[in-house]
Amino acid sequence: xxxxxxxxxxxxxxxxxxxxxxxxxxxxxxxDDVTGxxxxxxxxxxxxxxxxxxxxxxxxxxxxVMRGRVFEKVGxxxxxxxxxxxxxxxxxxxxxEEDPRFWASGISLVAHPRSPKVPIAxxxxxxxxxxxxxxxxxxxxxxxxxxxxxxxxxxxxFKSACDAFDPGYYDKFKKWCDEYFYLPHRGxxxxxxxxxxxxxxxxxxxxxxxxxxxxxSAFRDIYPxxxxxxxxxxxxxxxxxxxxxxxxxYVEFNLIHDRGTKFGLMTGGNTxxxxxxxxxxxxxx
Amino acid sequence: xxxxxxxxxxxxxxxxxxxxxxxxxxxxxxxDDVTGxxxxxxxxxxxxxxxxxxxxxxxxxxxxVMRGRVFEKVGxxxxxxxxxxxxxxxxxxxxxEEDPRFWASGISLVAHPRSPKVPIAxxxxxxxxxxxxxxxxxxxxxxxxxxxxxxxxxxxxFKSACDAFDPGYYDKFKKWCDEYFYLPHRGxxxxxxxxxxxxxxxxxxxxxxxxxxxxxSAFRDIYPxxxxxxxxxxxxxxxxxxxxxxxxxYVEFNLIHDRGTKFGLMTGGNTxxxxxxxxxxxxxx
Numbered sequence: 001x002x003x004x005x006x007x008x009x010x011x012x013x014x015x016x017x018x019x020x021x022x023x024x025x026x027x028x029x030x031x032d033d034v035t036g037x038x039x040x041x042x043x044x045x046x047x048x049x050x051x052x053x054x055x056x057x058x059x060x061x062x063x064x065v066m067r068g069r070v071f072e073k074v075g076x077x078x079x080x081x082x083x084x085x086x087x088x089x090x091x092x093x094x095x096x097e098e099d100p101r102f103w104a105s106g107i108s109l110v111a112h113p114r115s116p117k118v119p120i121a122x123x124x125x126x127x128x129x130x131x132x133x134x135x136x137x138x139x140x141x142x143x144x145x146x147x148x149x150x151x152x153x154x155x156x157x158f159k160s161a162c163d164a165f166d167p168g169y170y171d172k173f174k175k176w177c178d179e180y181f182y183l184p185h186r187g188x189x190x191x192x193x194x195x196x197x198x199x200x201x202x203x204x205x206x207x208x209x210x211x212x213x214x215x216x217s218a219f220r221d222i223y224p225x226x227x228x229x230x231x232x233x234x235x236x237x238x239x240x241x242x243x244x245x246x247x248x249x250y251v252e253f254n255l256i257h258d259r260g261t262k263f264g265l266m267t268g269g270n271t272x273x274x275x276x277x278x279x280x281x282x283x284x285x
Numbered sequence: 286x287x288x289x290x291x292x293x294x295x296x297x298x299x300x301x302x303x304x305x306x307x308x309x310x311x312x313x314x315x316x317d318d319v320t321g322x323x324x325x326x327x328x329x330x331x332x333x334x335x336x337x338x339x340x341x342x343x344x345x346x347x348x349x350v351m352r353g354r355v356f357e358k359v360g361x362x363x364x365x366x367x368x369x370x371x372x373x374x375x376x377x378x379x380x381x382e383e384d385p386r387f388w389a390s391g392i393s394l395v396a397h398p399r400s401p402k403v404p405i406a407x408x409x410x411x412x413x414x415x416x417x418x419x420x421x422x423x424x425x426x427x428x429x430x431x432x433x434x435x436x437x438x439x440x441x442x443f444k445s446a447c448d449a450f451d452p453g454y455y456d457k458f459k460k461w462c463d464e465y466f467y468l469p470h471r472g473x474x475x476x477x478x479x480x481x482x483x484x485x486x487x488x489x490x491x492x493x494x495x496x497x498x499x500x501x502s503a504f505r506d507i508y509p510x511x512x513x514x515x516x517x518x519x520x521x522x523x524x525x526x527x528x529x530x531x532x533x534x535y536v537e538f539n540l541i542h543d544r545g546t547k548f549g550l551m552t553g554g555n556t557x558x559x560x561x562x563x564x565x566x567x568x569x570x
Contacts, residue, residue, distance in 0.1 A: 073570070185550045185559075248563070255540035256550070265470045265541070274470075278533070280570050284563035285358070 005129065008205060009103060012127040013080045015209075016107040019125075019216045020078050023109065024048045024064055026224040031068045036232025037115075043069035048076070053270045057083035063273050067280070070231050072114040075276030080105035085130075086267065094199060095132030103129040106137070107216070108260070110277040111223070116243035117230040119143035119150065120191070120250060122277070123219040124260070125212050133205070135212045136198035138173065139219045140181050141226070142191030142250060144243045150226050151192045157222035158195045161214040165207065173197045183253055190253050244283035251282050290414065293490060294388060297412040298365045300494075301392040304410075304501045305363050308394065309333045309349055311509040316353045321400075321517025328354035333361070338555045342368035348558050352565070355516050357399040360561030365390035370415075371552065379484060380417030388414040391422070392501070393545070395562040396508070401528035402515040404428035404435065405476070405535060407562070408504045409545070410497050418490070420497045421483035423458065424504045425466050426511070427476030427535060429528045435511050436477040442507035443480045446499040450492065458482045468538055475538050529568035536567050 031045040046068015054060040061079025068074075084100040085093055096102065106126025113120065125137030141154045155174065162169035173195035181190035195215070200208050254261050254277050264274040316330040331353015339345040346364025353359075369385040370378055381387065391411025398405065410422030426439045440459070447454035462481035467474055480500070485493050539546050539562050549559040 067570075185556045244566070251536060251567075252540060252560075255537060256547075262541075271470045275537075275569065278569035281529070281566065281568050282536075283566050284560065285352075285565050 005133070008133075008209070009080075009105065009127070009129065012209060012212075013078075013105045015213055015216075016078050016105060016125070019213075019220065020062075020064065020076050020107055023123075023220050024066075024076055026220060027066065027071060027074060027111070030070045030224055030227050030231060031066070033228070034070050034231045037234050045069065046071060053273060055079075055081050055083070055270065057081075057268070059083075061270065061273060063270075063276060065276065068114075070113060070115070070118070070227065072112050073280040074109070074111040075273075076107065076109045077273050077276060078105075078107050079270075079273070089263075089267065093130060094134070095130035099131050101130070108277075112247065112279045113227065113231070115231060115233065116144045116235050116239035117233040118227050119230075120247070120279075121219075121223050123216070123223070125216050127209075127212070132201065134199045134201040135208045136200060137212060137215055138177055138194060138196035139215070139223075140177055140191055140194035140196070141223075142246065144239070144246045146192050147230075150229070154192070154194060154222055154226065157218040158215065161211070161218040162195065164214060165211045169197075169211075170195065181253065183249060183257070185256075186249060186252070188249070190250065241283065241285070244281060245285065247279035247282040248284045251278055254278065290418070293418075293494070294365075294390065294412070294414065297494060297497075298363075298390045300498055300501075301363050301390060301410070304498075304505065305347075305349065305361050305392055308408075308505050309351075309361055311505060312351065312356060312359060312396070315355045315509055315512050315516060316351070318513070319355050319516045322519050330354065331356060338558060340364075340366050340368070340555070342366075342553070344368075346555065346558060348555075348561060350561065353399075355398060355400070355403070355512065357397050358565040359394070359396040360558075361392065361394045362558050362561060363390075363392050364555075364558070374548075374552070378415060379419070380415035384416050386415070393562075397532065397564045398512065398516070400516060400518065401429045401520050401524035402518040403512050404515075405532070405564075406504075406508050408501070408508070410501050412494075412497070417486065419484045419486040420493045421485060422497060422500055423462055423479060423481035424500070424508075425462055425476055425479035425481070426508075427531065429524070429531045431477050432515075435514070439477070439479060439507055439511065442503040443500065446496070446503040447480065449499060450496045454482070454496075455480065466538065468534060468542070470541075471534060471537070473534070475535065526568065526570070529566060530570065532564035532567040533569045536563055539563065 046066045048064040048066040050062055050064045052062050059081030064076040066074050082103040085096045090096045090100050108124040110122045120142040123139035127135050159170045177193050177196035180196050202208050331351045333349040333351040335349050337347050344366035349361040351359050367388040370381045375381045375385050393409040395407045405427040408424035412420050444455045458480035462478045465481050487493050
């Protein structure tokens with residue numbers, strides 16, 4: 001918390017919006033460039049459609065959704081909201097017990113590719129302000145058919161981002177991700193991981209903001225690269241069925257375990273924006 | 286609680302098993318008799334497949350699953366389990382605070398028809414014993430395209446069952462069902478309702494058991510009748526898409542709100558049996 005907190009809020013919100021624009025442009029470029037079985041003439045290159053929503057208690061957001069030929073459904077949401085935490089949440093939120101008011105801004109993305117050969121991905125970064133202030137976020141990859149090189153490069157991108165700031169970040173945030181994106185009732189991980197961090201408040205806001213930007217940029221660069229490696233590959237109905245089952249697990253995680261989803265639904269968030277993470281089609285055969 | 290509690294447990298378990306057999310036979314008869322667009326020669330009449338599972342802490346169950354031409358996926362589970370409630374659950378369960386041991390037996394059914402014109406249905410009845418003992422259960426109907434006559438007859442069957450025991454049951458249990466099967470984040474009901482009751486302990490075990498049997502029999506008779514009204518009707522891709530979206534809402538209810546699902550997953554129940562309620566295919570377009 002500093003004297004220029006309002007400037008910080010504005011800078012963070014502007015960054016999340018800029019990152020949204022950069023990621024959407026990179027995804028639309030994939031839609032243009034695909035030449036494989038899913039880029040054939042029956043489907044047109046997709047484009048994001050935006051819709052704004054207001055939160056009655058204060059603030060709002062913009063949903064950007066694309067239903068294309070590489071991305072069967074991808075949502076990129078930005079929002080900046082403020083209000084007061086209800087009684088039941090105050091004890092769980094740092095700094096909210098003294099004063100329930102909060103401000104939060106962030107970007108949240110889930111991509112469900114059409115091709116079973118292209119991994120599902122999630123990325124989210126946010127800045128939260130109560131009587132305390134912190135950053136959180138991360139990204140994780142959920143391939144239907146894991147490929148070592150993709151896993152290595154996805155983690156490598158986040159490791160580089162982390163190592164530029166603190167030699168301990170990557171191991172800590174990778175472990176956090178592995179623990180968080182785990183389905184205990186299935187005894188399996190959601191995917192091949194990535195990084196996850198929360199309550200990041202090193203005491204140096206500029207450093208923490210810079211780190212959060214670096215994490216977002218790392219995702220913006222590596223995920224489209226992984227998409228391009230596989231988007232022209234052939235796949236068959238058995239691959240598709242495996243993908244629909246993997247997506248079912250994704251639904252299970254998001255609805256049973258994901259704190260952001262639960263939190264959003266229980267605090268009267270925008271249902272359409274929160275559940276944009278759910279896949280266009282999923283199977284429990 | 287009486288001296289012959291062991292006999293009561295056995296009688297209840299035998300009834301749940303008999304009801305399972307009767308319902309499975311009624312559903313397989315639908316598979317044989319369908320002549321409409323979904324009963325055409327490319328799909329064979331389905332038959333239930335059974336698999337047993339043991340609960341490491343005590344007891345077990347039998348899953349009966351059918352993937353046929355009327356029923357895209359239907360699961361009918363019976364189980365009789367016993368053990369001790371964990372610390373976190375004791376306060377929530379009548380009679381468990383004094384002594385954490387429990388015994389539970391029941392039947393649970395969710396049917397996902399292939400045709401969007403045939404309603405989804407759920408039915409569950411159970412007997413629970415802690416230091417107290419009670420029955421619970423109910424059934425509800427989730428049509429993609431509600432038809433007044435179906436809703437009237439489904440409710441009528443349960444009303445007749447209720448009225449034979451207590452003039453106040455139907456109104457109370459219908460309201461309980463409406464309140465329970467509601468998705469607050471969507472602001473919509475799961476379907477057209479039915480009845481739901483829990484902690485039924487009138488002081489007359491025979492009467493409560495008789496009521497629970499009558500509820501089960503009412504469902505066994507009315508749901509196949511409603512299926513037969515619609516199973517030969519034509520439907521198109523738009524109907525199918527509406528069905529997949531309705532099924533998505535069903536997933537949301539079961540994973541976010543359903544107490545049985547949450548309770549089962551958190552107490553280390555059989556994941557496959559608990560999540561058999563999830564539809565074979567669902568959409569969030």
